[in-house]
Amino acid sequence: MQCVTYKMYREMKEAKFVAFSTQKGGAGKTTLTVLMASYLHYVKGLNVAVVDCDFPQFSASDMRNRDMENIKGNKMLANQCSELYKRIGKRSYPIIESRPETAIETAGEMMKQQDIDIIFFDLPGTMNNKGTMRTIAHMDYVFCPITADRVVMQSSLTFAKVINDKLVTTGKTNIKGMYFVWNMVDAREKTRLYEVYDRIISELGLSALETEIPDSKRFRREGDTEDKRPLFRSTMFPPDRSLIKGSCIKELADEMLGIVKL
Numbered sequence: 001m002q003c004v005t006y007k008m009y010r011e012m013k014e015a016k017f018v019a020f021s022t023q024k025g026g027a028g029k030t031t032l033t034v035l036m037a038s039y040l041h042y043v044k045g046l047n048v049a050v051v052d053c054d055f056p057q058f059s060a061s062d063m064r065n066r067d068m069e070n071i072k073g074n075k076m077l078a079n080q081c082s083e084l085y086k087r088i089g090k091r092s093y094p095i096i097e098s099r100p101e102t103a104i105e106t107a108g109e110m111m112k113q114q115d116i117d118i119i120f121f122d123l124p125g126t127m128n129n130k131g132t133m134r135t136i137a138h139m140d141y142v143f144c145p146i147t148a149d150r151v152v153m154q155s156s157l158t159f160a161k162v163i164n165d166k167l168v169t170t171g172k173t174n175i176k177g178m179y180f181v182w183n184m185v186d187a188r189e190k191t192r193l194y195e196v197y198d199r200i201i202s203e204l205g206l207s208a209l210e211t212e213i214p215d216s217k218r219f220r221r222e223g224d225t226e227d228k229r230p231l232f233r234s235t236m237f238p239p240d241r242s243l244i245k246g247s248c249i250k251e252l253a254d255e256m257l258g259i260v261k262l
């Protein structure tokens with residue numbers, strides 16, 4: 001594989017590179033990656049790809065394998081799947097596993113083989129690796145999921161500062177925007193913490209998206225071979241319409257598309 005420079009990428013690539021990234025585990029990187037990928041691919045008609053570089057967990061890729069197994073064992077899902085793909089005129093988006101340090105080359109290979117509008121990178125939580133920093137530096141946009149928890153916030157602010165100081169201010173990056181995304185927001189418990197952190201975020205010269213993702217069970221549930229309930233988090237289907245209501249997934253997609261300019 002050929003090693004690519006920022007300049008080469010700026011000149012040749014069509015697809016937008018996007019990552020939900022933070023060093024804090026469990027903030028919702030994989031969940032938001034998969035939900036956005038599925039929504040944009042199956043509902044918005046964009047051509048999506050995912051590079052799963054969260055070595056060695058590969059949670060997104062694992063999710064795809066589980067989804068395929070479920071479809072194989074569930075006739076109803078299998079029929080819905082073939083109807084969906086017939087209607088939209090394409091199949092599911094690729095989820096390719098990669099080492100974090102070679103993720104950009106992996107994306108480059110995919111882009112040679114098919115037209116892709118947007119590639120999501122599910123990155124590992126640790127930034128202590130030169131290769132991972134290089135991969136982050138190739139992103140066009142970084143969305144950093146945060147939850148209203150002091151430990152998560154502290155770690156996310158440190159992460160954003162490292163990216164800002166080491167990459168954005170030195171110009172050694174393609175990053176055009178970095179945004180925090182409030183996730184697992186409990187409306188009943190909207191405490192002062194949100195306001196305090198929103199102020200800190202803006203004092204640091206950073207911004208948070210307007211869309212806030214609620215804390216809701218549907219984000220955790222996946223279908224299985226017996227399940228007849230509508231699906232929400234799936235790599236093979238869009239989130240079901242009945243479950244999109246109140247999830248803010250549509251709002252997140254619209255706000256992100258405005259930023260990414262797709």
Ligand SMILES: Nc1ncnc2c1ncn2[C@@H]1O[C@H](COP(=O)(O)OP(=O)(O)OP(=O)(O)O)[C@@H](O)[C@H]1O
Nearest residue numbers: 024025026027028029030031184214215216219220
């Ligand atoms: N908005 C939400 N409401 C409820 N649960 C959520 C929400 N977002 C994510 N979760 C749940 O939180 C857990 C962690 O999410 P996820 O695995 O996406 O985080 P991650 O940042 O990818 O973690 P890791 O650092 O291990 O890769 C999962 O069980 C997921 O289902």
Ligand SMILES: [Mg+2]
Nearest residue numbers: 029030054059
């Ligand atoms: Mg993950």
